Amino acid sequence: MDEQPKEMPHRRxxxxxxxxxxxxxxxxxxRKRSDYEQDAANLNPVHVIIAGLIGAALFIGxxxxxxxxxxxx
Numbered sequence: 001m002d003e004q005p006k007e008m009p010h011r012r013x014x015x016x017x018x019x020x021x022x023x024x025x026x027x028x029x030x031r032k033r034s035d036y037e038q039d040a041a042n043l044n045p046v047h048v049i050i051a052g053l054i055g056a057a058l059f060i061g062x063x064x065x066x067x068x069x070x071x072x073x
Contacts, residue, residue, distance in 0.1 A: 019047040023055050 022043060
């Protein structure tokens with residue numbers, strides 16, 4: 001008998017913008033469990049790493065801007 005492996009349903013990967021949105025909400029910790037489970041299957045790991053680095057850089061930039069503003073007063 002020729003048993004062919006069952007094909008996995010092709011899941012579409014999330015766009016980079018969708019990944020940025022997921023990482024943004026993850027920074028605040030306000031993601032729903034259902035969103036996490038759905039995103040975990042669709043997000044591209046490379047996009048998550050890049051989005052995380054961009055998010056961290058933006059966060060550090062905002063902190064530095066707030067400190068400069070506070071010190072200049």
